[in-house]
Amino acid sequence: MSRREFLKTAASCLGALGFVKDSWGAQVSGVYAGSSKAASAGANGIYLNQIGFLPDSSKVATVSTRAGSFLVRSLRDNSVALRSTLSAQRLDNASGDSVQFADFSTLKVPGAYRIELDSGVSGDSFLIRKDAYDNALLLTMRSFYGQRCGCDVNLGGGYAHPKCHMDAAFHRSSGKTGRCDIHGGWHDAGDYGRYMINSGITTGTLLWAWESYGASLHDFALQIPESGGKVPDFLAEIQWNLQWMLSLQDNDGGVWQKQSRDDFCSFIMPQDELGPNYVIGTGSVPYKSTCATADLAAVTAIAARCYSSYAPVFSQQCLKAARTAWSWCQNNPNVFFKNPPGIHTAEFGDNDCRDELLWATAELWRTTGDALFNQAFMGMLPQPLATIKIELPSATRVASLGYWSYALAGRNRSDAAVAAIQQATLKTARELVHQSSENGYGNSLALEDYAGGSNAVVANHSLLLLIANQFEPDSSHLDCALNNLHYLLGRNCLGISWVTQLGSHPLQHPHHRPSVADNIVAPWPGLLSNGPNANPADPITKALPRQAPMRMYVDDERAYSSNEPIISCNAPLVFVLAALHAQSSHR
């Protein structure tokens, strides 16, 4: 007996990220009921980052149960560390809650604590410590090892699988035929596809984290197979995916769009998805697509910088790949991808590759200093320069990454272009700070942002704020970036931590095939759910009663619109946690 599994139109799941996964269906044996858990995890109406706080950062809990004053009690000796009054009550439109704030920022002494209200309600325990987020950085970055394809994976605790997807072949849409030896990379999300477009922004974001905060990441141990080698763990993990990306570049410099089966599989372990994993192209000459090729150029240009000290041969290989990919795009600027007949995995269609080319050009210029790339970049800028707008980075909208890389490069730049980029970024940052001040749970989302991938939007807001802070240091930018992290880790109306195995009430049922199929109760660690979605496609999220947008979430593995981890969601979270690690390491 079998029935059709759920339709997956990840327009909702990923729409705000600018990419679209196609409808899908997969046969599953038996009547599958799924597992879910009430979304409201508790926390007694006192909502805060369940991991804790850095000693010198601001510290605010949102309280949705009526009270007048609060105290913070030390768990070490039961003493009262701080007493204060709650703010006046106000209505939060994002959640529909009446909320008050408990601000205990003046408490800086490291330790374990809990909040108690004068109404008798107590919250969960939390920590104040210098390295409060180091374990979060470890789990979220190490989750990429858990997503590895084509090698034995063992995270410990039973979270393991043998080599998967080693059987590869050229799909007829690729312009080639026969079996091939292309494997590796990271599984994209809850599914096992590997997509150049989403790999592009993910890998670029992680390499940017290294470039911004590498000094403190150099010795950060991830316990991966390459640990102890010449390449620092952080870069070694990224190199695993880079090597797969490079393997999708054809001899002419163009890059195929993706590698996957013909359709999504049911909830099985990766080694159980059998049959050829296809290298998939556009179906006609030149078979490779412009956006995928430009993304590879951008990412390998960054990699050429990052690996030059640790793996010079690989660095040179990356630079060569970037140059040939960029040249291919000059000759093929408008080759767009649609899923060929018979292929139903994620498409990442995009009919405008100018932003990918802008990003690639900026990165190549930053790496090489070659005037050709500077000239090309300047020619792509909107005129007048004051019309430059900063769009939030997403899989198919990457112009901001190009702008920022140019402005951060620090040599031979157009001062006018840099000033315009900085002003546009700071303007957006100020808007996010304002939105955060309006939100009852401190995040910087506008009401319309609770759509596909809202948690990735939150994390990318923080990335933008941290870039803005590099342009113009401002504590309000840092506070806002941190408040978004607090939201993801428990300061939200559901009292949930949206990262698996982090916090006192983490999600339990992500739409993540290994987490469902491995027969272990807790899901694989360090995965950020894509989060509340007021415009869902899956029937489980859709079945929720219409309510305030922050509440449009269900912890159910069938809810791909609101509960699927995606590598491009984890990457900006790693960026933020790396920034905090760097900050705490310097004290």
Ligand SMILES: [Zn+2]
């Ligand atoms: Zn695999």
